[in-house]
Amino acid sequence: xxxxxxxxxxxxxxxxxxxxxxxxxxxxxxxxxxxxxxxxxxxxxxxxxxxxxxxxxxxxxxxxxxxxxxxxxxxxxxxxxxxxxxxxxxxxxxxxxxxxxxxxxxxxxxxxxxxxxxxxxxxxxxxxxxxxxxxxxxxxxxxxxxxxxxxxxxxxxxxxxxxxxxxxxxxxxxxxxxxxxxxxxxxxxxxxxxxxxxxxxxxxxxxxxxxxxxxxxxxxxxxxxxxxxxxxxxxxxxxxxxxxxxxxxxxxxxxxxxxxxxxxxxxxxxxxxxxxxxxxxxxxxxxxxxxxxxxxxxxxxxxxxxxxxxxxxxxxxxxxxxxxxxxxxxxxxxxxxxxxxxxxxxxxxxxxxxxxxxxxxxxxxxxxxxxxxxxxxxxxxxxxxxxxxxxxxxxxxxxxxxxxxxxxxxxxxxxxxxxxxxxxxxxxxxxxxxxxxxxxxxxxxxxxxxxxxxxxxxxxxxxxxxxxxxxxxxxxxxxxxxxxxxxxxxxxxxxxxxxxxxxxxxxxxxxxxxxxxxxxxxxxxxxxxxxxxxxxxxxxxxxxxxx
Amino acid sequence: xxxxxxxxxxxxxxxxxxxxxxxxxxxxxxxxxxxxxxxxxxxxxxxxxxxxxxxxxxxxxxxxxxxxxxxxxxxxxxxxxxxxxxxxxxxxxxxxxxxxxxxxxxxxxxxxxxxxxxxxxxxxxxxxxxxxxxxxxxxxxxxxxxxxxxxxxxxxxxxxxxxxxxxxxxxxxxxxxxxxxxxxxxxxxxxxxxxxxxxxxxxxxxxxxxxxxxxxxxxxxxxxxxxxxxxxxxxxxxxxxxxxxxxxxxxxxxxxxxxxxxxxxxxxxxxxxxxxxxxxxxxxxxxxxxxxxxxxxxxxxxxxxxxxxxxxxxxxxxxxxxxxxxxxxxx
Numbered sequence: 001x002x003x004x005x006x007x008x009x010x011x012x013x014x015x016x017x018x019x020x021x022x023x024x025x026x027x028x029x030x031x032x033x034x035x036x037x038x039x040x041x042x043x044x045x046x047x048x049x050x051x052x053x054x055x056x057x058x059x060x061x062x063x064x065x066x067x068x069x070x071x072x073x074x075x076x077x078x079x080x081x082x083x084x085x086x087x088x089x090x091x092x093x094x095x096x097x098x099x100x101x102x103x104x105x106x107x108x109x110x111x112x113x114x115x116x117x118x119x120x121x122x123x124x125x126x127x128x129x130x131x132x133x134x135x136x137x138x139x140x141x142x143x144x145x146x147x148x149x150x151x152x153x154x155x156x157x158x159x160x161x162x163x164x165x166x167x168x169x170x171x172x173x174x175x176x177x178x179x180x181x182x183x184x185x186x187x188x189x190x191x192x193x194x195x196x197x198x199x200x201x202x203x204x205x206x207x208x209x210x211x212x213x214x215x216x217x218x219x220x221x222x223x224x225x226x227x228x229x230x231x232x233x234x235x236x237x238x239x240x241x242x243x244x245x246x247x248x249x250x251x252x253x254x255x256x257x258x259x260x261x262x263x264x265x266x267x268x269x270x271x272x273x274x275x276x277x278x279x280x281x282x283x284x285x286x287x288x289x290x291x292x293x294x295x296x297x298x299x300x301x302x303x304x305x306x307x308x309x310x311x312x313x314x315x316x317x318x319x320x321x322x323x324x325x326x327x328x329x330x331x332x333x334x335x336x337x338x339x340x341x342x343x344x345x346x347x348x349x350x351x352x353x354x355x356x357x358x359x360x361x362x363x364x365x366x367x368x369x370x371x372x373x374x375x376x377x378x379x380x381x382x383x384x385x386x387x388x389x390x391x392x393x394x395x396x397x398x399x400x401x402x403x404x405x406x407x408x409x410x411x412x413x414x415x416x417x418x419x420x421x422x423x424x425x426x427x428x429x430x431x432x433x434x435x436x437x438x439x440x441x442x443x444x445x446x447x448x449x450x451x452x453x454x455x456x457x458x459x460x461x462x463x464x465x466x467x468x469x470x471x472x473x474x475x476x477x478x479x480x481x482x483x484x485x486x487x488x489x490x491x492x493x494x495x496x497x498x499x500x501x502x503x504x505x506x507x508x509x510x511x512x513x514x515x516x517x518x519x520x521x522x523x524x525x526x527x528x529x530x531x532x533x534x535x536x537x538x539x540x541x542x543x544x545x546x547x
Numbered sequence: 548x549x550x551x552x553x554x555x556x557x558x559x560x561x562x563x564x565x566x567x568x569x570x571x572x573x574x575x576x577x578x579x580x581x582x583x584x585x586x587x588x589x590x591x592x593x594x595x596x597x598x599x600x601x602x603x604x605x606x607x608x609x610x611x612x613x614x615x616x617x618x619x620x621x622x623x624x625x626x627x628x629x630x631x632x633x634x635x636x637x638x639x640x641x642x643x644x645x646x647x648x649x650x651x652x653x654x655x656x657x658x659x660x661x662x663x664x665x666x667x668x669x670x671x672x673x674x675x676x677x678x679x680x681x682x683x684x685x686x687x688x689x690x691x692x693x694x695x696x697x698x699x700x701x702x703x704x705x706x707x708x709x710x711x712x713x714x715x716x717x718x719x720x721x722x723x724x725x726x727x728x729x730x731x732x733x734x735x736x737x738x739x740x741x742x743x744x745x746x747x748x749x750x751x752x753x754x755x756x757x758x759x760x761x762x763x764x765x766x767x768x769x770x771x772x773x774x775x776x777x778x779x780x781x782x783x784x785x786x787x788x789x790x791x792x793x794x795x796x797x798x799x800x801x802x803x804x805x806x807x808x809x810x811x812x813x814x815x816x817x818x819x820x821x822x823x824x825x826x827x828x829x830x831x832x833x834x835x836x837x838x839x840x841x842x843x844x845x846x847x848x849x850x851x852x853x854x855x856x857x858x859x860x861x862x863x864x865x866x867x868x869x870x871x872x873x874x875x876x877x878x
């Protein structure tokens with residue numbers, strides 16, 4: 001079996017041929033569609049691009065946009081008189097421009113720097129040191145701060161045999177850094193991934209992203225052609241064996257609930273790449289592996305902004321948040337030193353790899369059916385005569401099937417940490433004491449009204465931990481919690497909850513636990529909202545009822 | 548792993564019960580090659596030699612239909628498979644199919660019931676027990692006797708995959724005899740088909756009590772309403788329940804023609820006389836439907852009544868008095 005290669009090392013040599021491939025395919029596809037239906041004529045396609053761009057540029061109101069606006073106005077005016085040849089040239093130019101804009105870059109020197117220097121530096125940064133010596137000792141301690149779990153050996157073997165598509169949950173902009181570190185530590189090669197173009201405005205991040213194979217996704221582009229170019233770019237990369245990363249949740253989970261509704265656009269490129277590679281694969285089965293990953297933080301850097309955004313129901317309009325904690329370097333450092341510095345502050349858990357149709361694979365990467373029999377996944381692409389066929393509708397269903405399997409994997413592999421468990425338990429106790437079942441109504445009560453006896457919370461934490469252990473399909477208990485008593489979990493979590501956020505999430509006052517920030521409590525509770533749990537009546541609640 | 552060399556025109560039918568044999572005969576009579584699989588050697592022998600089958604008495608089987616006892620032989624010949632076995636044997640038969648089927652097969656089932664264990668839909672069983680992903684359901688008011696007699700009839704084929712409905716229409720449609728409608732609502736079609744058996748018992752009860760055609764019409768309408776309530780809560784689409792798989796099935800199962808009576812309707816009639824053994828797919832569907840309704844916190848008075856009569860908790864006459872009092876006021 002060949003060694004897993006850093007395919008990205010040769011990316012720059014292939015860059016122009018990748019852009020050529022993407023351009024040729026997208027333009028070819030549009031020409032074929034235009035031949036078949038007047039609704040898909042080139043005039044219609046170009047008009048849609050011009051209209052979307054005019055709308056976008058007019059809204060932004062920047063002076064630099066004047067020239068660009070004029071270019072699109074000009075195109076819209078002359079479209080009716082353009083020859084088919086000119087329309088085709090225009091289409092090709094637009095597609096090539098965007099394909100080039102999307103295509104990333106890989107600089108091996110920056111990669112070496114990132115892998116050799118960054119982890120110790122990050123570790124240094126993460127440790128709340130009091131002196132230089134301690135700081136030096138802290139170098140290399142990152143492994144303790146970010147724990148890595150899961151079937152790493154199997155994924156390594158899959159990586160040598162085929163192309164990996166790493167699909168993590170998404171809670172924070174730190175995810176890509178944590179993931180990059182984890183891949184490197186378990187001996188997996190770097191992956192290419194689509195990063196929102198807005199992230200490239202942060203100069204520190206931008207430098208690394210631009211040089212480490214990230215491709216730019218401009219979410220402001222609202223026309224269908226752009227999405228098509230983006231998908232084709234991803235398809236071409238997968239076909240050429242570039243290990244990739246998608247965040248199927250699309251954006252950071254605002255509510256902190258485990259992602260259940262996934263965006264299937266880029267995920268669907270795995271099936272497209274399978275179709276393209278199966279057409280001329282001969283006896284060899286093309287291998288593309290989907291690797292679910294959950295990234296679990298005890299505390300989340302951007303929690304305050306994210307939950308605020310979720311509760312204001314502006315999640316949709318603020319798909320791109322440019323003014324959150326991630327945009328303030330000081331806040332990142334504070335977060336790193338105060339929270340990530342603790343052992344097991346983040347757990348990255350790899351799930352069992354799947355094939356492009358959501359089937360499990362064995363230790364050697366062969367696709368299996370549900371009963372463990374080896375299968376040839378190319379059969380899913382064959383028609384009645386045994387020929388591999390393209391069928392967009394069929395492939396969209398396969399992608400939905402894959403999406404369902406991924407959602408189940410996210411639930412199963414979510415690591416439930418002390419903050420999640422204590423927050424859920426606390427709200428369950430509050431619900432029991434107030435009789436208010438609706439969580440949003442409960443949140444409207446004053447924070448001081450929600451004092452919970454310590455003993456009730458401890459009891460609830462114990463019960464919830466048992467419930468989690470009974471439901472392996474709904475998550476994994478943080479290994480650090482298995483040996484602690486419920487009281488120790490509560491005490492430890494209260495400490496963590498007071499370290500980073502501006503407001504303490506929960507705090508103890510005498511014999512009661514009080515809520516410092518209801519929104520954050522709700523945010524952390526959401527991570528284990530899917531666990532089936534109903535609280536048995538506590539002694540104090542029973543006594544109170546009796547009174 | 549070489550791809551199997553299928554006959555793209557052939558239909559493979561699993562199960563030589565009345566529906567399987569009638570469907571196979573109609574297709575073969577229309578010129579389509581058909582292979583039918585049965586575990587019973589005498590049935591295979593009788594179909595191949597005598598051109599008859601004791602499960603469909605008096606019916607002559609056309610030459611284009613062959614029977615086999617080896618499932619591997621069937622799946623190597625036909626890519627398009629129709630599962631036409633009883634719901635009780637579905638799991639076992641699908642496990643056998645899972646050992647020999649290939650990822651390129653397409654399977655639709657014609658089982659108007661849920662799997663006996665776990666209230667699962669048959670399409671879920673197909674996904675669990677076989678490597679087949681492209682699957683669907685055919686359902687509707689097509690009785691085996693009608694199909695065998697060459698009467699014109701219709702089914703709906705539901706699948707998430709357009710390719711499955713396309714292939715079903717291409718391979719199962721016979722002009723002037725069988726017309727296939729298409730739908731993407733697999734959950735709805737399977738539930739509608741299964742639940743219509745349960746509500747057929749209720750119509751049988753009403754007819755046994757001789758409540759009259761007005762009340763019967765109210766009952767049928769409310770039955771569809773209840774089915775829709777449960778079906779949509781579980782992910783189905785409302786219109787499926789008033790379509791062929793729901794209303795169509797209920798009407799045909801609760802009608803008597805040439806002395807033919809469906810088992811669920813017969814059960815309803817017998818329950819009134821107090822001499823019924825509460826078994827069969829209709830009663831199982833009623834019990835499963837009620838469990839599903841409770842899991843969704845839904846109240847379905849007709850279904851609850853059928854189950855309580857079946858369990859002997861109330862008599863049919865007592866229940867008839869109470870049922871119209873408990874039906875919701877809002878339509």
